[in-house]
Amino acid sequence: MKKIFTTIFLCAGLFIYAQTGTVSGNINDNSKIALPGAKITLSPGNIYTVSDEYGNFVFLNVPAGKYTMKVDYIGYGSREYELVVDAEKNTKQNIVFDKKEVTIKEVKLTGFNLQNQARALNKQKSNANITNVISADQIGKFPDSNIGDALKRVPGVTMQNDQGEARDIIIRGLAPELNSVTINGSRIPSAEGDNRKVQMDLIPSDMIQIVEVNKTLTSDQDADAIGGSVDLITRSASAKERISLSTASGYNPIREKALYNTSFVYSNRFLNNKLGMVLNGSYNNNDYGSDNVEAVWAKDDAGNVYIEEMDIRKYDVKRERKSVGADLDFKFNDKNKIRFSAMYNWRDDWENRYRLRYSSIVPVYSDAAKTIISGFTGRAGYQTKGGVNNNLNDNTRLERQIMQNYAVNGEHVLGSKLEMNWGASYSKAEEQRPDERYIHYRVSGVSFDKNFDSPEEPLLKPTTPVALNKLKLQDLTDQNGFTYEEEITARFNFRLPFSIIEGQKGRLRLGAKTRLKTKERDNDFFSYKPTGSNMNTMDQTDLVFWGGEKFNPNSKYSPGYFVSNQYLGNLDLHNPSLFKKSEKPSEFLFANYSADEKIYAGYVRWDQNFTDQLSMIAGVRVENTHTNYTGNVVEDEEKLTATRGIKNDYTNFLPSLAFKYSPTTNIVVRAAYSTALARPSYYKLSPFVGIIPDDRDITAGNPDLKSSFAHNFDLMGEYYFKSVGLLSVGGFYKKINDFIYDYRDQNFTYDKFSELFPDLPNSLVPGQNYTLLYPKNGESVNVYGFEVALQRQLDFLPGFLKNFGVYVNYTYTKSEAKGIYNADGDLRKGLMLPGTAPHMFNSSLSWENKRFSARISLNHTAAYLDELGGGDFEDRYYDKQTFLDANASYSINDWLRFFVEANNLTNQPLRYYQGVSARTMQMEYYKPRFTAGLKFDF
Numbered sequence: 001m002k003k004i005f006t007t008i009f010l011c012a013g014l015f016i017y018a019q020t021g022t023v024s025g026n027i028n029d030n031s032k033i034a035l036p037g038a039k040i041t042l043s044p045g046n047i048y049t050v051s052d053e054y055g056n057f058v059f060l061n062v063p064a065g066k067y068t069m070k071v072d073y074i075g076y077g078s079r080e081y082e083l084v085v086d087a088e089k090n091t092k093q094n095i096v097f098d099k100k101e102v103t104i105k106e107v108k109l110t111g112f113n114l115q116n117q118a119r120a121l122n123k124q125k126s127n128a129n130i131t132n133v134i135s136a137d138q139i140g141k142f143p144d145s146n147i148g149d150a151l152k153r154v155p156g157v158t159m160q161n162d163q164g165e166a167r168d169i170i171i172r173g174l175a176p177e178l179n180s181v182t183i184n185g186s187r188i189p190s191a192e193g194d195n196r197k198v199q200m201d202l203i204p205s206d207m208i209q210i211v212e213v214n215k216t217l218t219s220d221q222d223a224d225a226i227g228g229s230v231d232l233i234t235r236s237a238s239a240k241e242r243i244s245l246s247t248a249s250g251y252n253p254i255r256e257k258a259l260y261n262t263s264f265v266y267s268n269r270f271l272n273n274k275l276g277m278v279l280n281g282s283y284n285n286n287d288y289g290s291d292n293v294e295a296v297w298a299k300d301d302a303g304n305v306y307i308e309e310m311d312i313r314k315y316d317v318k319r320e321r322k323s324v325g326a327d328l329d330f331k332f333n334d335k336n337k338i339r340f341s342a343m344y345n346w347r348d349d350w351e352n353r354y355r356l357r358y359s360s361i362v363p364v365y366s367d368a369a370k371t372i373i374s375g376f377t378g379r380a381g382y383q384t385k386g387g388v389n390n391n392l393n394d395n396t397r398l399e400r401q402i403m404q405n406y407a408v409n410g411e412h413v414l415g416s417k418l419e420m421n422w423g424a425s426y427s428k429a430e431e432q433r434p435d436e437r438y439i440h441y442r443v444s445g446v447s448f449d450k451n452f453d454s455p456e457e458p459l460l461k462p463t464t465p466v467a468l469n470k471l472k473l474q475d476l477t478d479q480n481g482f483t484y485e486e487e488i489t490a491r492f493n494f495r496l497p498f499s500i501i502e503g504q505k506g507r508l509r510l511g512a513k514t515r516l517k518t519k520e521r522d523n524d525f526f527s528y529k530p531t532g533s534n535m536n537t538m539d540q541t542d543l544v545f546w547g548g549e550k551f552n553p554n555s556k557y558s559p560g561y562f563v564s565n566q567y568l569g570n571l572d573l574h575n576p577s578l579f580k581k582s583e584k585p586s587e588f589l590f591a592n593y594s595a596d597e598k599i600y601a602g603y604v605r606w607d608q609n610f611t612d613q614l615s616m617i618a619g620v621r622v623e624n625t626h627t628n629y630t631g632n633v634v635e636d637e638e639k640l641t642a643t644r645g646i647k648n649d650y651t652n653f654l655p656s657l658a659f660k661y662s663p664t665t666n667i668v669v670r671a672a673y674s675t676a677l678a679r680p681s682y683y684k685l686s687p688f689v690g691i692i693p694d695d696r697d698i699t700a701g702n703p704d705l706k707s708s709f710a711h712n713f714d715l716m717g718e719y720y721f722k723s724v725g726l727l728s729v730g731g732f733y734k735k736i737n738d739f740i741y742d743y744r745d746q747n748f749t750y751d752k753f754s755e756l757f758p759d760l761p762n763s764l765v766p767g768q769n770y771t772l773l774y775p776k777n778g779e780s781v782n783v784y785g786f787e788v789a790l791q792r793q794l795d796f797l798p799g800f801l802k803n804f805g806v807y808v809n810y811t812y813t814k815s816e817a818k819g820i821y822n823a824d825g826d827l828r829k830g831l832m833l834p835g836t837a838p839h840m841f842n843s844s845l846s847w848e849n850k851r852f853s854a855r856i857s858l859n860h861t862a863a864y865l866d867e868l869g870g871g872d873f874e875d876r877y878y879d880k881q882t883f884l885d886a887n888a889s890y891s892i893n894d895w896l897r898f899f900v901e902a903n904n905l906t907n908q909p910l911r912y913y914q915g916v917s918a919r920t921m922q923m924e925y926y927k928p929r930f931t932a933g934l935k936f937d938f
Contacts, residue, residue: 020416021085023059024334027051027071027095032239035073035097036210037123037133042067046504046612050126053210054236054329061417061497062091071095072665074125075118075724088416090334117791118724123210128607128617129658130670130716130730132156132213146321147208147232148200152883154213155728155789155809156228158840158861160878161910163290163317163349164926165201172215172732173785173813173864174227175835177740178678178708181230183405183427184341187222188232189485191401191429193521193591194683199429202345202403204282204323206246206263209235215732216658216672216714219603219619220493220509223654226676226710226736234341236327237276241268241938248899248933254552254926255316257287261933278327289316291552292924295458297914299873300363302371305919307452310358310460312559314546318350318396335413344404350396353385354546354562358460361448375450380466381442381474382538386565388435388478395569400432422492433481439568441471441538455918457554468539468561476528478573479587485519485682501610509605509619517597519682525587528579542567552907552925586692589634590699593686597679598626614661621654625679629703631688635763644687644760646703652677668718678708680740684775689757696770698748700757706738706777725792725805734783739833741778744823744870748772771823779819781833787811800847807844807857814838823870837864837878854888863917872915879911895938901931 023042027035034055041048042059044067051057062085069081076097085091117135124133132154148166152159159166160176168176181188181198188198210233217225244265252259263282269275291314298308322345329339361378365371387393407425414420447463491513499506535541541563548558573579605619627648633641658672686701716730745752750766756774764770789809795802815833822828832838839862846855859882866878884906889899905928912921 020061020063021087022090022335022413022416023062023067023069023083023085023093024090024413025057025093025095026239027055027057027073027097028239029076029097034236034238035076035119035122037119037121037126038071038073038095039126040095041070043070046609048505053123053233058413058419060413060419060495069093069095073097073118074122074720074722090413092334120210121720121724121726123212124726125668125718125720127212128660129214129218130216130672130714132215134211135209146201147203147205147211150205151200151211151213151230152859153807153842153844153857154211155842156215156787156811156840157213158837158859159200161881162201163315163319164288164904164910164929167199167201168197169200169230170835170837171213171228171230172783172787172811173815173836173838173840174734174783175833177681177835178226178736179228179230180222180225181232182222183232183343184234184407184409184425185231185423186405186407186425186427186489187224187487187515188403188405189427189429189487189517189519191403191431191483191485193431193481193483193523195681196679199347199401199403202321202347202401203232204263204284204321204345206265206282207234207280207323207325207343207345208232216670216712217656217674217676218617218658219605219621219654219656220511222513222515222601223621223623223652223675223677224679226678226708226712226734234325234327234343235265235267235278235280236339237269237278237329238267239269239273242266243938244936246933246935248901248931250901250929250931252286252288252927252929254291255287255289259287259929259931260285261931274331276327276329278325280325282321282323284319284321286319286321286929287317288319288926288929289314290924290926291315291557292922293457293553293557293920294922295914295920297873297919297921300370302369304363304371304373305455306361306363306373306376307358307458307460308361310361310458312356312557314354314551314559316352319347320350321345321347336411338408338410340406340408342404342406344402346400346402349399349401350394351385351399352396352565353383354544354559355381355383355385356559357381357383358446358448360444361460373450375463376448376460378446378448378460379442379444380446380462380471381440382471382560382562383438383440383475384563384565384568386437386568388437389566389569390435393435393569395565397436398432398434401430402432403427403429417496419495420492423490425489426486427489428484428486430484431481433479436479436481437568437571437573438475438477439473439563440475441563442474443467443470443472453556456920457556457923458920459556466560468543469537471538473530473536473538476530476571476573476579477525477584477587478528479523479525481521481523483519483521485517487518488516490514498606499608501608504609504611505607505615506609507607509603509607511603513599513601515597515599515601517595517599519595519597521592521594521683523588523591525584527582527584528573529582530579531577538563552927553909553923585634585640589632589640590688590690591683593629593631593683593688593701595630595682595685596628600624613663614659616660617656617658619656621656622651623654623677624651625649625707627685627703629686629701631686631701632690633688633760634690636691636693642760644689646687648703650707652707652709666720666722668720670714670716670718672712672714674712674714676710676712678710680705680707680775684740689760691763693763693765696768698753698770698772700772700774702775705740705775708736708739708777710734710736721792723793723795726789727792728789729786730788731786732784736781736783736833737779738777739781739817740775741817741820741834741868743772743774743776743821745772745774745825746823746870747825777819778817781815781817783813783815783833783836785811785813803847803849805846805848807842807846809842811840812838813840820868828871831868832865834865834868838862851891852889854886856884856886859883859885863913866912869914875915876921877913877915877917879913879917881908881911882906883908889935895936897935897937899933899935903929903931
């Protein structure tokens with residue numbers, strides 16, 4: 001690191017006093033909305049730069065003299081300006097494009113959406129690495145309420161869903177743990193307790209100005225993004241006053257409830273355009289739910305496959321999402337500016353769950369050899385999930401997730417040959433689950449019919465109805481959960497001219513970054529027993545009945561009677577005369593941990609043009625990671641034996657090399673080699689050990705896990721149409737070493753314990769076999785695939801057909817993992833990497849003129865391995881999913897639009913299967929969603 005700092009300051013000293021000038025400015029349309037990604041060229045000479053997300057640009061090291069400045073922008077044409085550059089001075093030249101109907105040969109830019117699509121494509125075309133860029137207004141073309149739903153439209157991106165909304169991002173088929181998400185370049189922490197995944201359903205889509213999906217990395221970017229990195233760029237001030245307001249309402253058929261959405265944006269510049277300000281906010285209230293069936297499958301010695309556990313679940317959910325943001329920028333002069341941004345998102349989920357569970361299912365055989373099953377016996381349990389009756393919980397389980405981000409950044413031009421930018425940010429994500437209550441009644445000795453219908457729609461059927469007065473109180477619990485993660489980041493970067501070819505542009509970038517991360521999970525759990533006998537059986541409580549007539553998976557599923565959420569919420573659990581309270585350490589001691597990570601990074605990046613068409617980026621990044629984790633050692637479920645702390649320290653060297661070739665104005669070919677890593681999830685690194693002697697089960701974290709390290713090779717060709725469109729074809733290959741999977745050892749012994757945990761006392765019984773669940777590094781995985789994308793306005797067609805537009809992309813990914821062992825210790829072969837989706841397809845057909853636009857969109861992802869079991873039979877797969885959405889809008893006048901939206905017209909369920917596609921593990925339905933509203937834009 002000292003060498004990096006020394007180099008930076010030496011270079012600054014050499015170039016700051018050179019006898020050249022600078023050129024800076026801003027590029028906007030005539031509505032004073034920034035145009036990012038514009039290539040701006042000075043001639044004579046190969047001198048060019050690119051406008052940033054806010055339309056700003058700066059040329060360094062420009063020799064004094066007269067120049068012609070030329071700007072080309074897809075969909076807008078070109079502009080030329082004459083200017084004179086003086087030594088030791090900055091020449092300012094602002095650029096304005098007319099966004100009204102423009103004819104560029106045969107091209108007509110007539111639609112509002114096409115103008116925003118043009119911004120995104122220009123940014124994508126000018127980027128140094130392989131990216132996909134979408135603008136806020138382009139996102140608005142689709143009926144997507146959160147940023148995750150918007151991202152699933154991007155080539156090579158799909159999402160894993162939660163309660164009907166996109167939550168976890170998959171890039172190029174790679175699992176969420178292998179990707180990163182940032183806001184304005186700063187990593188977003190995770191609100192969940194056991195992983196690093198960012199909850200994309202926390203962030204409303206209308207809070208973001210530009211989304212940039214980086215599929216290859218350069219050395220100035222954080223390295224923890226094997227699949228890719230998503231940068232969410234917040235709104236910045238427009239060059240003139242803008243007021244935008246959107247309000248909508250809708251209908252959720254699944255619970256026949258209403259939904260409400262509203263958002264606003266205010267933007268303006270003050271103090272003679274020196275101070276820019278943006279204030280924006282969003283509110284979403286969605287009252288809905290889901291219907292769910294789950295099954296766990298087993299196989300006996302004769303090969304009979306049967307259900308050993310089954311759930312029928314009904315969820316009632318109210319989701320309230322609120323977000324506020326602010327952005328202030330101040331321009332001291334043409335060479336110095338500073339920016340402050342803030343975003344605060346919080347999402348409240350109020351949920352009641354009613355769960356019927358058939359468990360401990362064992363076959364009854366009609367023959368001595370135990371080959372013919374005549375029926376089953378087991379238990380039936382009825383559980384209600386809710387919360388205390390107060391103003392916060394309102395008889396429901398409240399899950400509150402909050403994500404906040406604050407950042408300050410500065411940009412400075414020092415002399416004519418040195419540019420510096422710096423930044424500091426603070427981010428925090430947390431999850432609160434206060435006063436979460438469960439009540440559970442159960443009966444044993446239930447007989448079940450031998451037929452459970454079909455594996456696709458399985459149903460265990462009791463031979464006689466379960467009597468309410470036979471259901472005895474099993475559990476009554478109250479718990480609190482709290483998780484938080486925070487990150488403090490500081491960075492600085494320098495950019496200066498450095499070329500080895502006379503007459504060609506070259507740039508050297510150097511910088512350093514520090515990331516300080518803290519994560520902690522602190523849960524508790526209490527059990528209650530009534531002192532009297534007034535609630536010993538379920539018939540003594542207040543009940544609700546949920547029949548099967550409106551149950552989405554099939555009307556044959558009837559959840560039945562449950563304790564009402566009001567009864568559960570009003571129980572006076574803290575009254576010692578009514579209930580006896582006891583702590584249950586087995587429910588939370590395993591889970592609680594704390595983690596500290598410090599990441600120090602430095603990089604060098606060299607950009608060099610060889611010709612006007614061919615350029616190169618070479619660089620190396622060094623990241624040094626210090627970790628300090630604390631977990632609990634628990635024996636016999638109830639006893640906290642000790643806390644266990646582990647420290648670690650490692651360094652990664654990450655080289656990268658990329659080439660960009662543009663034989664014509666409209667064609668870009670990119671080739672790249674890059675390296676990246678994925679740090680293990682927090683909980684897997686926690687040094688906890690949990691021992692349950694009676695069950696002979698051991699669960700543990702692994703603080704010695706290595707980070708997964710990837711070598712990435714990419715090739716992409718892009719053709720940009722004059723009529724605001726793109727055709728791209730590309731391929732990729734990744735070799736990922738030390739990938740992480742969950743290993744199950746069913747032959748874990750006393751000797752193995754001493755070898756694996758030499759620092760702990762050994763309480764295992766010699767000669768007995770235990771089952772250990774433990775995260776391990778696999779050997780390696782090869783991932784390869786290709787993607788193709790087309791977006792095009794069909795303006796070459798006659799008449800009304802020219803108003804049609806198409807958007808199509810497809811990604812194929814194949815993976816093969818090595819070094820995975822099953823529960824018996826045998827090497828498994830032919831496995832894909834968990835979380836790797838092999839096929840992803842997006843398409844939409846739109847029609848648009850000056851006032852009306854309509855679009856129908858389809859999103860499809862093929863099935864993929866989601867989680868490894870002990871063997872092929874236990875492996876869990878995420879099933880294929882196909883979503884169909886539609887939306888339309890009509891501009892009543894220049895400042896008012898009416899819009900309608902419909903989501904999930906296919907009623908696509910969230911479905912998992914076990915081993916084979918016909919064997920359902922879970923199927924959860926949400927039904928479609930309909931919305932209509934108005935958007936005001938002044």
